[in-house]
Amino acid sequence: MTAIGTLAAEGQASLFLMLAGVVLVVLLIGAFWYGSRRRRREAPPVEQNPVAQCRADSWQTYPGS
Template sequence: MNSEWMDMAAGRGGLAAGVIAAGVVVVAVLIGAFWLGSRVRRRESPPPTPEEQPKLPEGGPVREVREHREPDEVPRSDTRLTPHDLPNSGNSPTRTGSGERPRWNEGSSGSFGSGGPGGS
């Protein structure tokens, strides 16, 4: 019975040695990656100084322009249209209307099937 315990202990000792060897390999790979990363970082140019940072334009920050555009008509065709068959999308701004974007109305449903009473 004593020899059975020795065989079991020897088997587990090999497993422990394998786990320790794998741990050493992982640590070595991590150290190598850190060393290689520091070498690459040393070769890079330094970060810009505050004087080299971009400056705002004279007129201040650029703002977004919102405007309504007139819709383009899609040409009717019996064959499938490809993108180069379509006209340019550069249309002119809408000449009618107040220029305000349409907003959600408080009493309207918001979408089809929402269960609301609908709205104008």
């Protein structure tokens, strides 16, 4: 094989890897975009009992124990 043929053969693999990288980046951006849209559509979290909120960091879990 000549030098030009060798360089052309090596360039095919790097071109494939560059295209695979671009496809991967596009898929990741698309997944982030889809997830953020889905997150915005979710219902807001239900508010908890205010007494339970103030006791959330305590060791005692039940008032009687």
